[in-house]
Each structure stands twice: as C-alpha cells, then as structure tokens.
Amino acid sequence: MTQDKTLKELAEYLGGIVKGDESCTINGLAPLEAAGPDKITFLANPKYAAKVAETKAGAVLMAPGAESYGHNVIEVANPYLAFAKLLGLFYVQPHPPLGVMAGACTGENVSLGEGISVHPGVVIGNNVRIGDRCVLYPGVVAYDGVSIGNDTVLHANAVIRERCRIGNRCVIQPGAVIGSDGFGYAPDGRGYYPIPQIGIVVLEDDVEIGANSCIDRAALEVTLIKRGTKIDNLVQVAHNCQIGEDSMICSQVGISGSSKIGNHVTLTGQVGVAGHLTIGDNVMVGAKSGIPNSLAANAGYSGIPVQPHKEWLRSMAVVAKLPELKKSVSALEKRIIELEQQITKQ
Amino acid sequence: MTQDKTLKELAEYLGGIVKGDESCTINGLAPLEAAGPDKITFLANPKYAAKVAETKAGAVLMAPGAESYGHNVIEVANPYLAFAKLLGLFYVQPHPPLGVMAGACTGENVSLGEGISVHPGVVIGNNVRIGDRCVLYPGVVAYDGVSIGNDTVLHANAVIRERCRIGNRCVIQPGAVIGSDGFGYAPDGRGYYPIPQIGIVVLEDDVEIGANSCIDRAALEVTLIKRGTKIDNLVQVAHNCQIGEDSMICSQVGISGSSKIGNHVTLTGQVGVAGHLTIGDNVMVGAKSGIPNSLAANAGYSGIPVQPHKEWLRSMAVVAKLPELKKSVSALEKRIIELEQQITKQ
C-alpha cells in the first residue's frame, strides 16, 4: 500500500516549505532512529533535536528554525500534526463506497447519501437519514428517526437509539451506545418506577466516541456533546449532560446526570463527576479523581474529593508518611508530659 | 404524537382528585416555568412552591394541602411519580407487535409468546422461551435454553447466554451481556486453567440492566438479581453474586464474586465491592468508595476503604489540610525544644 511522493508534493499537502531537494521521493514515515532514505521522519520534541544529526531519513518534518544538520527538511508550524496528516496520506486507504450490501436491512422512508457503505448485518430503522460517504460496519443498529451527517463512520455493533442525531465527520468505535435510556426512577413507596426518557442525544461535528462507551439520552430534552470533543472507551455520560467543544474525556470516566463540562476540558482516566455540577473551560483533572462540586475554569485538580492539583500533591506526600506523623505526635506528647512534670516540681 | 386528555381522565388514570375544572383539556407536560395552558406541570419539591403562583400551566400535579394559587389541580400522594406516569401516557407510543421480522433467525423448539416483536438481525438459539409482548431489537442474541418472561424489552445487541432466565417487565439496554463466563481459574503451577462456569444468571421481575453492563453466570449455581433492582450502564456483577430487591446500582460499579447485596441498597457511581462479603439492607454507599469488608444494614458509608459516611467526611476535611497539620506539628516541636532548653537552664 506504499506510494511515492516528492517533498514538493508533501509540502503542498501540508502547507509547509521545503528546505533542500524538492524532488526527493518518500514512500512512508518512520521514527528518527529507524527511518531510511525513502522515509520522512519528524522532530516534534526539542529534547530529541540532537538525534536529527544521526537520522538516515530522506527528509525531516520540523518547525522553522530547527537545526537541519544538512538534511532535506519540510518546515511546518506543527510537526506532530504534520506527522499525523502524513500517516493518513501514506497508510490509510480510502474506504471504497460499497453501497447497501446484501445482508443489510433498511426500514421505510430511509434517506441514504451518496458514496456510502452499509455492511451486512446493519439494521436501519424507519425514517432514518444517513449523509454522504458514511460507513456503517456490520452489526450497526440505527433505530427509527436517527439522523447522521456526512463522512461519519459507525464501527461494528455500535447502536444509535431512536431520534438521536450525529453530526459530520464523527467516528463511533465498536459497541458504543448512543441514546440508551437515562437512569431515572421515581420512588413509589416500595421500589422504583421508571421515568420515561423521552429526550435524545446530539453529537455535533467531529465528535468521536470510544468502544463500548455509553451516552444516555436526556429525560426530556438533549444530552449534548459539542463539536470536536473526543471520548475514549468505556466512558459513561449520563442523561441531560452537556460537554463543550474540543474536550478530551479519557477512558472509564463517568459523568453523572445533568452536569455541564466546559470547552477544552481534559478529564483523565477513571475520573468520576457527580451530578448537577459545572466544570469550567480549560480545566484539567488528574486520573481517578472524584468531583463532588463545581470546578472553576482554567485550573488543574486532583483527588477524592478533588483539591487544586498542587495542594493534592502536597496532601498525598503527607498521607504516605502519616504513620511517621502519628509517631511524631506521640513523641511530642511524651516530651510535653515530661516538661509538665519538671515544671510542677520546680 | 400529542393527544388531548381532560383532567378528569388524568385523575382517574393517576388515582388522584381534581380540584378545579374537570373538563380542562391537557396535551402534555412541561416544567413550572415553561408550561402553557394546554400543559400540566408538577410540584414535587416544596422548595419551588412559590413558583406555582406564576405558572401559566393549565393544571398542576401536587400533594394534598399544597397551595394552588387558584390553578386547576390534580391532588396525588406522590406528584413526581404521577409526573413519570403522565410522561409515559403522553409521550411513549406503544410498540406495535411486528412478529418475527424478515432477517431474524430462530432455532429449534422455540416458544414465542403473543404480540411480540423480533427485529431483523436477532438470533434466537434452540429451546428458547420468549413470553408475551416482548420486544427484541436488532442484533439481540439469545443462546440455547434462554427463558424470557412477559413484557420484557431487550435492546439492540444485548446478549443473553445459555440457559439464563429473565423475568417479566425487565428492560435490558443495548450491548448488555447477561451470563458471560465468570472469571474463575485454577492455578496449575505455570498459569491459569479456566474453571468451567456451568451456572446461570437469573433476573427476577422488573429488573433493569444498563447499556454494556455485564452480569457473569455463576460457577455452579446462580448469579441472582432480585425483583425490582435497577442496574445502570457499564456495571460489573461477578459470578455467584446476589443482589436483593429494589436496589440501585449506579454506573461503573464493580461487584466481585460471591458477594451478597441486600434490599434497598444504593451503590453510587464507580463503587467497588470486594468478593465474598455481605452488604446489609438499606445501605447507601458514596461514589468511588471501596468496600473491603461486610457492611451493617441501615447506614451510609464512604471512602477507600469505606468508613461510616460522617467519619469519612471528617477524615477528608483533615486530608485536605494535612500539609498544615504537618507544619503545626513541626512548629510544636520547635517550641518544645525551646521549652526543654529553658527548663534545663533554670
């Protein structure tokens, strides 16, 4: 699946500038240490700048001003981003449109875009709209009234429940569930009466949902994941939540009902968020933290319950030494008793 | 999907009493602030009683004795429960029975009840019994020997493994797995030999299981979830566990093998329960707690490991101030040294 590209072509693709031989041909990417003369490599972290001297790569992606050590270079503002783009160019084959394949089932009043692939085992309900160039892998289920934008990929066995809406360029990993019923019950004196969950889920453009993650539909209105937000595997987003733009929700995070997460927030692995709270923009929360209350914007937090991250680090340093602290206190008490006795004697 | 109902009809449906104009017609529900004259609203929390004065709703669901401010009222003992019931009445369309649809597969000796819907992509094994009015959404798999009661809904891609039994009026959300093999292995000197898990799972009536949750089959006998218990998304229930009646198991909780949870227990999000222990009735456990030992009934607990909830709150308050406590201890030590020197001098 290799293909040759000149540095000139690659620079045009990336919006970069060639320093060196524009006609040099490249057929793939490799790390600094492993790249040969037919590969392009990249320098993203200045820590590794010295390794550029020794690379055997045919060319190097680097930021303007970095030392080239005589190599052909494509200067780009963001070499790591350029690396990601070239990975796609060299190694990702476009999915040829296969149409609605034998073994797929479609309901009534279904609108299908151009250039789509609907694999065997897909089941599409009634009144569903699927945009252009979408790919639905085997076992995908779209309930009645679902709407999906253009260029969206639904991987195998993903489920989109009734009336949920998915934007353009979204990716849903295998087994993810969009629009399961929220966990809402009214105590009826003996047990719990299920409250019908009649709302929906809306995923805006460029949202990605990890494998086996669950986004519950709202009780009445909308559970909303805004543009560009990425959600990892096995994440729980409960009913009525809202997550802002370009946030990162790492694996096994759980967000309880009706909480609002801001833009550019990062919740790292296994974080838990209580219900009905607000997390401000640009917040970063450390792994395994528990968030019982709203958090102000533009800060880092950790702990169960969360504290400002630096305070938490200090607290944890003491926790690890608590037995010693306790011994110190006992020792002080003995010395005080001794002092008290001496004073009394005087 | 709206339909008009008089207050008289609604009161009969709810077992409530109309105070005001019985002939007033209503076509849906809305919150106190948003309801217009064709909607009914509700007052469940006395905190919002004053808002009733200003609502434009055609009628209000409220408990006997609450101030109506001149509105039409349906008095009901539990307004929140009544709200849930009217949500179902106004907004949930009954699923018309579709029979066994084209694209569904059924094995030998299958007993299917009346009024069922078996969607395309469903696979039903041999010797399976499915009760009346059940709905099996696309991709549901029922292995050989499965038994399902009446009025149960299995959402898309839910899996019921061999011989497991599901009661009446259960709801299984998409992707949930009932009866996966328990995690049991015998060390064989080098690695781990899988112990055949030959038991089953039994879900009693009115049990609900969340999306992508996993209930493992017992090693020898039964993993049992009793009547009325609700389990949220991404929950793990290991082999041989028993969960009592009307308990609430919130998202991402994990319960290790052979543990017994009582009736009316609430385990909130991300709680972990060790194996072979007992949790008494009416226990409430705070989010992210870790439970290493059995817990006495009728109490609240939090922490890793759990303490009584109020003790935990006090401990956590100190944890957040541990660096200051440590400084205090150091300062005291200095003052003691000084005292000791002064005493010696005297």
Add this chain to the structure above:
Amino acid sequence: MTQDKTLKELAEYLGGIVKGDESCTINGLAPLEAAGPDKITFLANPKYAAKVAETKAGAVLMAPGAESYGHNVIEVANPYLAFAKLLGLFYVQPHPPLGVMAGACTGENVSLGEGISVHPGVVIGNNVRIGDRCVLYPGVVAYDGVSIGNDTVLHANAVIRERCRIGNRCVIQPGAVIGSDGFGYAPDGRGYYPIPQIGIVVLEDDVEIGANSCIDRAALEVTLIKRGTKIDNLVQVAHNCQIGEDSMICSQVGISGSSKIGNHVTLTGQVGVAGHLTIGDNVMVGAKSGIPNSLAANAGYSGIPVQPHKEWLRSMAVVAKLPELKKSVSALEKRIIELEQQITKQ
C-alpha cells in the same frame, strides 16, 4: 447430560492415583456437604479437612497424605485443578461443528479451518483466516485481514478489527472489542486532529478477554497480550500496551497507552495504570489503586497513588483516625502554651 465414570477412568484422566474402590462409579461433582454417593467432591483448602469425615460423597479428590476417613480417594497434586478438569468432563458438552450456518456472511479470500461453527449473524470480512474447531457465535464481526488460530471461541457480538491476530485456544466473551482505534490526537491549535492508528492487536495463545472489554490497536505497531493472560470484563487496554504471560487483569482495570505489564502480574478490580510505565513480574496491586509510576517486580502495592501494600495499610489506619490526630495536636498546642506561660512567669 450426566454420564457414569469409574474412579479408575477419572484417575487416568487426571493423572492421579485411586486409593479405595477403583470400580466405584461417579456421575458428577458436588461440594463436601452436598455430595451423595454418586458424586465426587474435593478437598483443596486444608481448613476444611475435618469436613471430609462427614461427607457422603462416593469419592474425594485430595492431595497425597491427606486423611481420607475411609472414603474412596483420588490422590492428585492439585485437587482444585482436578476439580476444574472434572467440571469440564462432566458438565461441558462439546460444541458440535455446525459449519457456516445460514445467515452468516463471509467475504472474499476467506480461509476457514475444519470443524468450525459460524453462527447466523456473523460477518467475516475479506482475507480472513480462521483456524480449526473455532466457534463464532451470532453477531461476531471479523474485519478484513483478521487471523484467528485453532480452538478459539468468539462469543456473541465480539468485534475483531482489521488485521488483528488472535492465537489458539483463546476465548473472547460477548461484546469485547479487539483493535478499536487508540485514543491519539495531535493538538492543531484549535482542537484535536485524529492520529491514524495503523497498528494492530496481537493476542497470543490461551488469552481470554472478558465481556465488553476493549483492547485498542497500536498507533504504529502492536498492542500485545502474551500467552495465558486472562482479562476480565469491562477492562480498558490502551494503544501500544504490552501485557506479559499468565497475568490476571481483573474487572474495570484501565491501562493507559504504551505501558508494559510483566509476567504473572495481578491487577485487581478498578486499578488504574498511567501511561508509558513498566510494572515488573509477579507484582500484585490492590483494588482501586492508581499507579502513576513504574513498579519494581515481586512486590505488592496499594493506594492512590500506590505505596508498598503494608505501608498503605498503615497509612489508611491513620487516615481513618485523622480527626482524632488533629485533636491531639490541638490539645498538645494548648498544653505547650500553658507551659510557655508558666516558664515565662518563673
């Protein structure tokens, strides 16, 4: 499904020695208390040795030298392992090969072994290789280029993404996802650009993966789970990770990207592992622990963040008594103030 076996036959099957009547026939297993004369029971834990005296079992599996109290005995080095093997012998019916059943879909250039069962609703892509005696339950999806060894079982709705490789005698529980895209994004100044995940997942022989667990494909190379390792339900293994041989990864554990776990490691429930770290062989980590740094081999750890297990126990004992410790410190301060005043007076 019962079948009679003599003790002679069972001893041969297990590689054990009969002490007593070799011709005694047995048709199943039962616990010490419940076994009748047609059942064999086992003594694995010396704590229960006295119960052997009272069992009504026809025979007892026990280690050489244990007291038989006059019962027929099969002596085996590892009675618990022998019990597991007899469970399989008596209670697990071999899956008769069913071939590729109606309602399964297979792509082009697919190589299928002998004695396989491919159930309805299975979808197999192009260029897939499946070994002898494999069972693919309904709804399993194998993307293009997947390779599966002999005697491997894929339960319902498991998904194997493109080019991933699965060894011999593996078991994949329902809903597990092998080869979902790793969670890798390059910040592009506004949001996050997805980095193509072009690597794969390799599961070596005798690996088992729990229900709804997710093993992400590597960004460039291989996410590797080595021979004999068992992974429980709802576990997350991120891209580029490596897990050694014969390790046990319990339910709801999350392992971040590029971390390396050794051989014979046990991570108990809900443990979280940060990225780019190494855990040595034979490490045991307590439930709910958070691991921010590499851990040395042959030791036990617990806590968030982890400490050596015994230190953590001591710290936690103090945490539970922190309010008292704080009171002690306040009381000491008062006594010091008093001492200081007395000294000043003198």
